[in-house]
Amino acid sequence: MSEPQNHGKSPLFSHLVVSLFEPLTKNLTHLSAITQKKPQVLKGQIIERFINQWRKTVGDDIYPAFRLVMPDKDKERDMYGLKEKNLGRIILKTLSISPVSPEAQAIKNWKQNSKATAGDFSNICYDIIQKREVITSFGDMTIEDVNNLLNQLSTESVFDKQLEVFQELYNRMNAEELRWIIRIVLRYVHLGATEKTIFNYWHPDAVALFNVTSSLKRVCYELFDSNYRLPNSQQEVSLMSCFVPQLASYQKKSYDDIIKLMPREFYIEEKFDGERIQLHMSGYGSHFKFWSRKAKDYTYLYGSSYNDTKGSLTKYLKDAFNSKVSNIILDGEMVAWDTDDQVIVPFGSLKASANEKTNTGKEKPMYCVFDILFLNNVSLVRYSLQERRKALNIVLKSLPGFIQIVPVKMATGKQDITQSLQKVIQDASEGIIVKDPRARYIVSQRSDSWIKVKPEYTKEFGENLDVCVIGGYYGSGRRGQKLASFLCGLRSEDDQKFPQRFWSFCRVGGGFTSQEYAHIQHITHGKWHKWDPLSPPLKYMELAGQFNDKERPDLWIKPENSVILEIKAAQVRPSDSYRAGLTLRFPRFRKLRDDRSWETALSFREFIKLRQETDAQRAEKQLSFEQHRRKNISTRNKLQIIGAEDSFTTDDKVIDVVNCALFNNFTFYIMSDVQKPRVSKGHLERLIKAHGGQITQFYNECILFTIISDKITFRLNAILPQNPSLIVFKPSWVFDCIENNTIVKIEPGHLLHATIEMREKAAKNVDKYGLSIYQMSKMLETKAALINLPRIKNPINMVEKEIIQQKIIDKLNCSHSAGFIFAGLELYFDRYQIGSKVHSEEELQQYRTNYELWILSCKARFAGAKELTSIEDSAVTHIITPDDPSRIKELRFLISSEAVEAYIS
Structure with a gap:
């Protein structure tokens, strides 16, 4: 990997603060109103301007800046080992402040501070440092100087050495610069723009490369030329680089739907209750790396080599690998194994079983391997699963209690799925995975080539949902003065301004044991905040109601400090009491997801996709029922008496001839109900899906789909200024297509908003009286034309x-x-x-x-x-x-x- 060269000097650190940090964190609402541009567009311009200026004045090597902008993505620099408590001690010592002074108490109790800065450690430190600044103007430290000092800080664990680094920073920086240094050390810069946004302005392939390498350095070094395109071969996994693994489909599937997606013969694997882990081995076992799904390095737990006696696993694996294997990447599940009873124990025991220092019991970690992605310097992701399994069985041997190849069952139909699911239920396992043996491995995506089937799937809505706790309610009686139920939210992933914001979704209080309540209380102790109706935490959550007051909790908690609950429910129903507009009926706690964070909790978009799948299946069943019913009706010509005002008037109207593939190539975004005649938005969506169309609930200007609206809505008014060339169809076009059983030519009456060119083209499809040339005119249309004769x-x-x-x-x-x-x-x-x-x-x-x-x-x-x-x-x-x-x-x-x-x- 060659390092790009810079032709200019390293800029001052203050330049990064002034040109990027401060502009991105300012409230851009006022500027947005003046410029008529959305805040995210303005932020994009800020990022793009900074990158372009860097290329012009500094050069192609932007890595020194990016590792300060995204410190949590910089794997090259070691962890500092400093949290708020120890960092506060260093700051107090640097400023020569007494540990019993009010300033020291403010730093110590930074979460409970009564000021507006409460909960923001860097802002509390800024208020204190500002009164004791050595220099009031920006300092002379360059970005290179800062990186050198931070490298030194990451390698020092002695308090006095760490103090020396901060002393130099304090002597050469003002309070504003030091505030950002504190955030960088805590690896929580929070600029209001995600790394994906910044990557996209750096290079079109940056996100793809980061997904397969988790390396900020490689993204900067290999993609410094914006005209260069990353070859497909480099968008694959690489040795000793953590990647985002493939995930099984997050959708509810009936057995018939699963069979449709699979070939004549497919695989069934048991789904274990453990933690997803990828294993990297090189140098014939001299180096190992273990990463979780969230890219957390667990090598210290499981071992760094065959000779690592401190690790709990690698020292037992020498005989598992073929002697010809020099390097390999495996994908699997780490589980806790009971050595006496020879069974897998619940997920919660995994970390304790892996810790050699504290574990003296009978439980040990065992690695269950289900895929191989890399072998002897060759990536295998483009090979089929069937071929990868053959290679896995050749190069790896199961060692009971330490490493095991997950067995697969060859299946051909629904009966095999049923039998496999019944077996894992009897064994108290989590479920099964149905896999397409022809499919390649798709990094960082959910794919229908892998489909999860859990026992709950066959009876309940969707699979179990992983939701984030955002609030709590006190109970009564024996639960008095304790949190008895929790407000859970869905992640609002499209909110660029507040990426941690959640929408209230449901309230969960059933299914907890006393031990589980105590465990949640222990994890979240000291992290709850009293709800203030005059100052709701809109940065982190949004409730329903005009004043953000529906289902208001007694206490609230930041998502980063919260827990993820896996819950199940009987069904989903509309509700105006929750910001999501939907909620769960009879939600029930299933288990605590320690392996998930707020960033991977279920988002609103993912939930809507899950619900659409359920609605589509229901519509398909209803359609099948209608078709079956019609077969029993006489085939003679039916007499239809339709008045001159005839039109598509009710939700119950049935089209006699149904073309289920009519809208196969269309994705629709429905923005409103049909006003006259009255047709609900939901019914219109079901009608379109019954004719093969896809429905989306999110507008994205980068995606092509057909927009349907009966009127200029508030949402449409917000979209049109940024997209003047947008074409918006009236629902009448959908109805005409269905009635004619074909995609009809566009006429002026079908258009709510369109370009001049489109309107001119549509005008050619009607005569001078406005009547259609290609399809039968309705009486209503004919009467309108006759008025003008x-x-x-x-x-x-x-x-x-x-x-x-x-x-x-x-x-x-x-x-x-x-x-x-x-x-x-x-x-x-x-x-x-x-x-x-x-x-x-x-x-x-x-x-x-x-x-x-x-x-x-x-x-x-x-x-x-x-x-x-x-x-x-x-x-x-x-x-x-x-x-x-x-x-x-x-x-x-x-x-x-x-x-x-x-x-x-």
Whole structure:
């Protein structure tokens, strides 16, 4: 890995503070209102400007800056071993402040401080340092100087040596700079912009490379050229670099759905109740690395080599690997193994069993391997699972109690899934994994090639949900003065300003044992805050209600200090009491997820995707039921009596001909209900999904989908200024496509908002009266067109004009033309038979109606239809009548009595 070169000097650390840190953490709401740009857009411009300025004035090596901007992603620098307590001691000593002074008490009790800075250690220190600054202006320390001192600090564990580093920082920096140094040492800079956002402005492939390496240094060194594209081979896993593993599908699947996604033969593996661990080995066992799913290094627990006597596992693995294996990467689950009973024990025992110093019992860690990703300098992620399993069985041998290859069962159908699931239930295991043997390994993604099946899946909504505790409620009686239930939230992952913000989702109080209550209380002790309705913690959570007051907890907790609960529930229901707009019915605690953090808790977007899968399955079942029901109905032509105002009017309307693949290539974003006729947003979504379309609940300008709205909503008003070329369709386009059983051409009436070019294109699909050229016009549309037609002052000579018009049609003799859309139809126009004199307004209205029907009949005959003079004629295919309920009732009776097979339109 070659290091890019800089042509300029290292900038001052103050430049980083002024040009990046401070602008990103300021409230950009006011500037957003002035510039009409969203805060995240403004932050992007700040990041982009800093990167461009660095390239221009400094060079291509931005790693010195990025390791200060994202200190938690910098794996090259050792941990400082300093938390708030020890760091506070160093600061007090540096400033020569007495340990019993008010300032020392403020630092010691930084979480309970009554000031606005409470809970922010760096701001409390800033207030104290500012009164004792050695220099008031920005100092002369460069970014390079700061990195050198931080490297020194990370290698020192002696208090006096650490004090020397901070003394130099204090002598050469002002309070503002020191505030950011404290945040960097604590590895919590929190700029209001995620690393993904910063990476994307650095290079298009930066996120992909970081996912497979977890190396900030490699991202900076290998992708300094923005025109360079990372080869596919380098977007794979590499030895001794932690990657984000593939995850099983986080969706509810029926057995039939699982079978559809799998080949004729597929794998079934047992899912263990342990911790996901990746093992890296090199130098024929001279070096080992163990990383968790969250990239936490557990090498100190399990061992760094065969000769590491302090580790609890590697010293037993020498005979497990083939002698020809020089390096390897394995993916598996670390579990706690009971050596006496020869069984896997619950997950909570794993860490204790791995600690050689404290564990004197019968439980030991055992590594259950289910995949191999790298072998002797060759990446295997592009090979199929079947081929990877063959390689795994050749190079690795199971050693009972230490390392085990997870056995697979070859399956062919639902019966195999049922039997496997029943077996793991009997063995008190967590579930099974169904895998596609043809599939390659997909780094950092959930994939349907791996599908989890747990016992709860078959009876409950979705799989168990991992939610974050954001609040607590006091109980009564024996639970008085104790937290008896917890408010849980869904992560709002699209909130760039407050990435830790959660939306209230449900309240959980059932399923806990007294030991579990005590354990949660122990973990969160001293981290709870009293709820202040005048100052709700909007940075961390958002409740429902205009004043953020629905389901208000007694206490609240920051997500970073909280716990993740795995819960299950009977079903999901709408609720205006929770910010998510949904909540769980009968939620119940299942277990505490010590292996998860707030960053990996269930997000609102993930939950909506999970719910969409459930709704789609329900719609599919309903559709199957309707199709089965229709098969039992007589196939004779059904008489439909539809008034002139006919349209898609109710949620219960059923389309006779269903094309389940109609919208296969479309993803829809529905923004509102249909106002007239009234159709709910939910029903419209179900209708689209029943015809093969996909639904999304999130607008993303980078993704192409069809936007449907019946009106200009508040959300649409917010989107349009940034996307003037956006095309928004009315629901009528969806209805027309379904009624015609095809994707119809776009007409002006289908468009709520569109570009001039699109409107011009749509205008070519209607005639000069606004009626469709390609599809049947509805009576409502025809009436609207007739209103704008020029009126004939003397309608008495209608017969003469009708004859003239008929002669014109006969003379043209071109019924074969594609424009004759009514060819083959025989129509009866229901005109009133009245006298030649006009005696009343009612009779005059009848004349007008006759005139409108005459105009309509001319147009129909011109388009190829034949007009019949008797309603009793057996050849009648359609009856055209005004919108008169009483007349329609008469015609209905007449048709039923005469058994006339026709449509009234």
